[in-house]
Amino acid sequence: MASDLTKNKGLKRRKFLKYTGVGVGLMIGGVWLGRNPIRRKIFELAETMIAPYQGDVSDPLIWIQVTPENQIILHSSKVEMGQGSFTGLAQLAAEELEVDVEKIKVVHAETASGNIDGMGTGGSMSVATLWKPLREMAATMRLMLAKKAAEKLEVSIDDLAFANGVFSAKNRGITYGEIVDGVTDWEIPETPVLKKRSRFKHIGKPIVRVDLYDKVIGAPIFGIDASYSDMLFASVVRSRLVDATMSNYDTSVAENMPGVIKIVKEDDFISVIAKTQVEADNARHKITFDYTTNRSWNIADVEKEITVGNGRKTIIQKEGKSIEEIDEDGDIISLEFRSPIGAHAQMEPNGAVANYKDGKVEIKISTQVPKVTRDEVASALGLSKEDVNIVPTFLGGGFGRRLHTPNAIQAAKMSKAVGKPVKSFFDRKQEFQNDTFRPPTHHVMKAKISKDKKILGIEHQFASGDTLFNSALDPGVEQMMRADIGSIRGGAIIYDLLPHRTTYYHVDLPFATSFWRSLGLLANAFAIESFMDEIAINTNQDPIQLRLNSISNDNPYGERARKVIQACADKAKYTDQISNGKAMGFASTVDGGSPCAHVVEVSIEDDEIKVHKVTVAFDCGIAVNPDQVRAQIEGCVCMGISASMFEKMDLRDNKLYPINYGAYKMALMRHTPREIDIVLLEGADYPGPVGEPPMGPIGAAIGNAVRRLTGKRLTTLPLSLG
């Protein structure tokens, strides 16, 4: 267990050794003779274009623990938020450890264990970035076990046989658990050669999720389920207004409410601590205060700000002239698109359970960024990083909503103030009001078409609120990257055979915006792929052919993208003819190197858009777990339908609305397509991103189908026939 690893960290070595198996290696520096880490990073970047994992992958012992009871525990620095990476990572480890996946228990690594991931969990990067490092660590671990087995059996390592998790020689067998029993000293050897893909036994198999049983029985695995004995409950006052400050608090009524233990007044927040959650919330509602707003904000003001031409300009692509500069004769076609403020609406609200004691604090929390949380709690409380331990729990949904740290900092401060463990969670209203929203966007798409229907150029200009710089990334990222690569996602035009340009305007808004599953992709793809359909109609081309003819092999994903486009069209039997009141719509994207295409079948019933069937072709390279890749595609399709057809936030008199489910319209069971037909292409020999790329095409695909049905081009999300 991770807690054993960390709790024992301060103990004397002998005692420590009594309680753990291989985990002791944590205390004993090994010699890593594997590949130079800098070269590894460069190599991986060049090979896969996936940013490398940012943490320690040189020490198998902080990742893989074998207990004398013969249990294998994988301490994952990546958190499980539903995306299934615990299962994928277990498959990678199982492959090189030569054990069945069911033999491996996956737990979240506490930050005190030393297994810390600098990037956090997001960007669909967990399995992709650990693809090689984790297999290398598992292979190295197995070699370490083999060496010890040979020592214990007093044979040469070459004389060992291995079957069913047991090393044997001279008619004696020894399990992994028996090997580690009593071992205190490990030497980490050079990384062995990894298995070839053709020999994979676990990777590529639809293994059932390792967390399935817990999630079917309702086990208490989430942050909101965490507790300490003698714990108190907190309710923090939050601003209802955007761009406002609060002052003149009156807590006199709250102080005398039943169950209230303390009113905590810190520089930056006020809260009630009580015996129960209900008592804390009831008392918090009795605290009064005044607001001062800087200026008034309504949704129209936001839209005015978020308009192409405003804000900081970044040219992303310049592969041709701007449309106005093109000399050849032709017609300019132009469309403007908008996407709204989107809420995360993840089911488990944000919060934390903190236990501050004797200058140290432990925090149990659903977070995508354990390291940043540790660092920021340490600096807010004036502690050293070693005195803060973040214990990640399962997340009741992430989607980019758990990259921020105020809940953890406040819980820690309150626990310190009251001298007991404190649990502090948003209620749903606070969750909506304090969301770090998907920023609204505005897009101007232009193309020039010659008289003989040749496309002379295409241009995408867009404005978006912040996604990246506002989130809990290490400072310096903004400097290093200069442009907000989050908002840009999906913004570049992949049709490199057409002269093209893309320009981005970064606009600051008076409320927090940040990562939302797939970031800029949802909105950018809606604009670009709707416009591509419009160009196809304008130039009398088949929309599939137009795309196929516009992507070259120079594009690093060109060939894979074309295969995906063709496979999707073939599987769905795409046609632009309407039959039985149903029309098809097509769209395709390449996100993070994983091409995806959708064909939707849509009808209009009682003035509402109805999506009957979605065909998806997707190439994420190796599908480590094809069943979970499918699950992610299904989730992306349905969440994408929800975001494209229903969801939007409003801002009136500095108040964000709605503030609960129901009022915030979302797709439910009845809006779910009856058929989702998936074709997986594995066009690369490594796994690429899975959990977000399939969000890309859906909005445009639906809009394109509606265009064919009605002749009307929908240019605003959520799509409405209105």
Add this chain to the structure above:
Amino acid sequence: MKISFIINGSTKSVEVSDGNAPLLWSIRDGLDLKGTKFGCGKAACGACTIHVDDMAVRSCSYPVKMAEGKKITTIEGLSQEGNLHPVQQAWKEEVVPQCGYCQPGFMMATAAMLKEIPNPTDQDIDDNIINVCRCATYYRMRKAIHRAAAINSKNL
């Protein structure tokens, strides 16, 4: 005030200062049964769904005082003698959960529906299963609901 009820087969009491407080918190924090989830507090998402006298109820909006003397089932009591309930079995076979947070509520809602409608049509499912799943696992849930109905009819 003290409220007593039968929950998952055993009689339990909880002490509350406010009888109008939601039953949800007495179940989660009072009795430490954490499978019933908080999602919205306004009967709008279904994460807190339990059975009260065999009817599906959203416990975040059910005053604890009304539970006096009632028979309550939560996800922890859905399985009997260690055997998964057919709904849980079907959920497992279809590998429905992603983050898993909404799932107890959906399984409780489904179990209640199947008592009323043993073989639901897709339309019945659309009309009756109106909880929120942000991971949007609806596609597999629909399959799991049909599978649970099939498991049930085989058991009969």
